[in-house]
Amino acid sequence: MLVDVGYFALLLVLAATVYAAALAVAGARLNEPGWVESARRALLGAALLLTLSSICLLILLAGNRFDLEFIATVTSRAMPLYLKLTAWWGGQAGSLHFWAWLLSSFGAAAMLRDWRQERAALPYVIAILAGTLAFFVSLVVFVDNPFARLWQSAATGEVTVAMFPPPGALAFAPLDGRGLNPLLRHPGMIIHPPLLYLGFVAFVVPFAFAMAALITGRFDAGWIRSTRRWTLAGWLFLSLGLLLGGRWAYDVLGWGGYWGWDPVENAALMPWLTGTALLHSAVVQERRGLLKRWNLTLVILTYGLVIFGTFLSRSGVISSVHAFAQSAIGPLFFAFIAITLLGSLGLLWRGWDGLADEQPREGWFSREGAFLLNNYLFLGLTVSVFWGTVYPMLSEAVTGSQITVGPPYYRQVTGPLFAALVLLMGIAPLLAWRQASARRLGAALCLPLAAALMVMFGLAVAGLTSLGGLFGYGLVSLVGLSTVLEYGRGAQARCRATGEGWPKALVRLITRSRRRYGGYAIHLGVVLIALGVIGTTFFQxxxxxxxxxxxxxxxxxxxxxxxxxxxxxxxxxxxxxxxxxxxxxxxxxxxxxxxxxxxxxxxxxxxxxxxxxxxxxxxxxxxxxxxxxxxxxxxxxxxxxxxxxxFIWLGGAVFVLGTLIAAWPERRRAVARSVAAPPAHRAPE
Amino acid sequence: MHRHLYPAVATALIFLGLALSVVAQEGPSDDDVNRVARQMVCPVCEGIPLDVCTTEACSQWRAEIRAQLAAGHSDEEIKAEFVRQYGERVLALPLAAGFTLGVWVLPPLALVLGGLGLWAYLRRPRTSEPAGLSPVADPAALAEIEREVRERL
Structure with a gap:
């Protein structure tokens, strides 16, 4: 009964998403707001139905229903209840189902927001969310169905997997299941996949808004502002997922390390890299009306990498190109990625002329220049990681011989880029918009530079011989101190202007401009993480x-x-x-x-x-x-x-705290003030 | 050299040889084996470094490395032997030769091309704007941009 309810709910979800996508677009084209509203409700309904299907699956998981193939593979009688429930994302069929459920929930949350300001975008946001959901639900329904049962042929005794009884077959249930892979029974592994999936799914929403903006021709920073918190949430979940994944590897795999440059790890890292680039370059568009095309490219790329990441971890393509061809999942993913990428790049191309820069560009030596350099480095990292990840598959497909691209490759290729990013992180916040002053930069860097040189000298005297380690620690000291001094300068200015005491000024400084000082806290987190990475890379x-x-x-x-x-x-x-x-x-x-x-x-x-x-x-x-x-x-x-x-885990905590500060909603008073401010200080809406 | 020293030298050489052979029987240490194994990956698991993998296949490979080290082969010779037997996929660091060269070429190439693109973007002539007036600071210019965008819809 539960099996049928769960499965038919899925079929209804599929119908509802197709209906929502089609009706939303038709409603927008034919100017029928009623249709769009119906599509919106269909997407909400899809989320409810998918929740129902999930509840059914969870009850079945808890109830040792080993007549279901998925449940027989991931649970066993001896497993405690919490592990049986979290086995939902312990196997392929379940994790796709879980992915779809998360996406439907995020979609529903997006549907429930206030749409009065962005009525024109709504139908296309619905269509893109519903389209993506339809793809994942159809994978669950047609290719890898967690509700599929085991059947035994009465004649031959052969056991098959199917949703409905094959002719002459009887239901078959093993006495016990195989149980969850022991490596996945660690608390880190229980929380880590949902966090990564949450991150992946949250990035679908900014993509939907961006595409809606392109289709409706709203070429301003509206989509960025509407989805800033979604992007930050996705980014936070991905960061947490990566950190916990690292901790899990350290505790469970017994390699003495926390990051192995495994394709599945890379799959989660790549959207994080492009997402980080987007968070930075979005600021340039909001502040200066530049980089519109680039930001759209980044959001498309991030969405593509999210789907690609799911594809990498779910299609079996990593183990061998041949495994990819054996399951229908791989080619379907491939086709979906190709269609969405071509479609969205086509839309970008169509709107290209309207997406020109609103203001004259400035030279290298400005905050804009630093943001561009940041994006350049993040994209360089993404390309390197992507290339290293796909090259073994490419090699196998082209030459037939398998190769390995292991951790030493990534260390050599990405190391200098990461170091350059850390350096930039220390300098960029000191640069002014439009045209920075070399003298001011020099003055601000004087103290950190002196401190860094002293640290390097001290370490060298103490007998540290690794050149990489020396420069690494010097770099970290420079950037760490330069970031701390930014807080100091801000608080000092407040002290002078308002007469507040130091602690109060510091707290006010952070709460009054959360984005900026939350961002700097994230930078401090990265500095601490870098300290740990340098320690383990050069001195393990x-x-x-x-x-x-x-x-x-x-x-x-x-x-x-x-x-x-x-x-x-x-x-x-x-x-x-x-x-x-x-x-x-x-x-x-x-x-x-x-x-x-x-x-x-x-x-x-x-x-x-x-x-x-x-x-x-x-x-x-x-x-x-x-x-x-x-x-x-x-x-x-x-x-x-x-x-x-x-310091890696400590830095991770600071990093997360900084993200929360940056994402925390501004107080109403602050919003009121910014609305009341003359348009001169605001980017065009 | 005096003739009567020959037997003494010969005896000394024999003893030295014996002593050396005893040292050689001590064999390579676990750390020596791991030093080589770290540069290779497990033959059966995906991408797990050979020095940390717990499978039976890997401990056999490590034993093979130990034997080859004991036979006096260098790290490079041992790696080459494994590549000859099992193919390039045993190496953690891909070779910079043949088709595999591609994995080394593209990242720097992408960086150079990206750098050129960035340079081109930043050096293109700036659009002429009235000096000292930012278009965003001017409500009229703002309205103009708005109108232009609307027209293009």
Whole structure:
């Protein structure tokens, strides 16, 4: 019953989205506002129906309904309830269903906003949201259906997967399911995919508004203003997803690292890169009426990369070009990406002349120039990451031979670009719009530059020999101090002007211009993250060795002593082999660690959980690599020392806080004032 | 050299050889193996570095690396041997040769082309505007822009 309700709700969603898209466009063309309103309600209805379908699927997931193929693959009786529910996005069919549900919810939220100011755009926003939703729902309905059941042929005993009973077949339900992939049972992996999907889906909304603006010929910054918060929300979710993904990899994969330049990671990084570029260049359009074509290109690119990212992680194309051809999902995604890209670029081309710059451009040495350089670097990064990600597929398709583009490639190609971006981040906020003053820039940079040189000198004297590390720390000091001084200068000016005390002035400064100072907080977060990245990139050390109980191993200033080994059977069907290790720093005992290897008996999959000693100076990360089964006389440990790595997570928190400050709605009073301001200070509406 | 020194030198050489062979039997350390393995990827899992992969196939490969190191092969020779046996996909860093050269060429090329585009955009002659008057600062100019946009709809 629930299976049928869930599935038929999906069919109705498909019908409703097609209806909404068609009626919205027809209503706009034939000037029938009633039709557009009906289309809007259809999209709201689609969200409700998809929610109903989701509730059905969740109840089925919780209820061990192993007659459904999807549920039999991702859950098992032994799994706790929360894992059964979150298995919704643990497999392909479910995660597409989940994607569609998120998109429908975001679409509904967009439909419920106040449309009085933008009536002309509404039909096209409906059409694009409904069109994208229709695509994903049709994938769920026709290609990868989570409600599909298992059937056993009465004659041959063969088990097949189908929505409706094949002739001569009876319903088949295994006694237990296979259970969720153990790697996905970590809290990080439970929250990480929804965050990434939220980010992906939120970027569909700015795209819909931008396309509506192009179709209706509203070439001003209206679409940017209407969707700024959507873009920021998408960006925040993507950032959080990337951070949590990194933390998950660090905790669960046992590589001693947090980012592996894996195609699926890259798939999430690319829209983040173009989205970051868009957030910056949108400011130029709002302030100066420049870069309209470029911003539209960026939003199209981001949307394309969102769909491409879902395609990469869902089509099997990564493992092999041949796997891509085996499932219908890959070619369908490919066609959808091609159609939407061509369509939206066509619209951009049609409106090209109307999208010229409103004001004369200024030279390099201005805030605009810095924003352009920022975009150039972000796009350079996107192209490099994209190329590295698709090249193995291209190579396999063209020459038939598989190649690997691994982390060393990305480090070499993207490293200089990231460094240039960090430098720009320190300088750009000091440049004035239109024409910056070299003298003022020099004065503002004097102190940070001196501090950076002192840091580099001090580190060199202390014996730091890595050139990359020296420059990295110098760069981070320069940019960090220059950003902190920006707060200082602002607060000082407020103190003088209003007579407020320092703390009050600082708080007021931030709350009065949240976008600017929230943005600087994000920059500070990036500086902290960079500190951690430099520490782990240039100064990570590792060693591996076999120890008998009581023996020790030395790495850097740490000594590890192997105490013993213990094996136990955990209730959720896994054998846990735990080593006990003492960590000492220069003779002083720091902690007792328990690195363990879990073997999931049913799937035969091992999972390596590191023993971790963390402080601000860095982590000692101990992996139980191997051991002798019978005697437990010796075990092999792999040990990493990751200097400053915790600054990455700390910086992540500052980053998120900054984004929240920047996205927080301005107070009503501030809005009223800006409306009352003479048009001279406002970009044309 | 005096003749009677020959037996002494020969004996010393033999002992030195024995001593060296004992050192060689100590074999390469885990860190040596990982140094080579880090530059390669797992043959069965997608893109997992060979030094950290926990599969059986990978530990066999690491054993193979250890054997080759013990036989006195250099890192480069070992990598070349693996490429000969299993193809280029074992290398974490793609070769800059043949079709694979493309992966190295495009990013710098894109940066150069993008840089040229940026330069062209910023150097194009500025549209002539009345000096000292920003069009946005002028309500009349603003209305003009509005009208122009509307006309193009």
């Amino acid at each position: 050390i590792e060693t591996q060795g076999r120890l008998a109980p009581g023996e020790s191993l030395t790495i850097g200033r740490y000594t590890l002593t192997y105490i013993g080994l213990d094996e136990a059977l955990a209730p959720d069907d896994r054998i846990v082999t735990t080593a006990t290790v003492d960590v000492a720093e220069r003779g002083t005992r720091l902690a007792r660690l328990y690195p363990h290897r879990d073997l999931y008996v049913r799937s035969g999959q091992p999972m390596t959980i590191a023993g971790l000693h963390s402080d601000l100076a860095g982590d000692v990360y101990v992996i139980l690599a191997d051991w002798e089964e019978l005697s437990s006389a010796g075990a092999t440990f792999k040990v990493y020392v990751n200097p400053l790595i915790n």
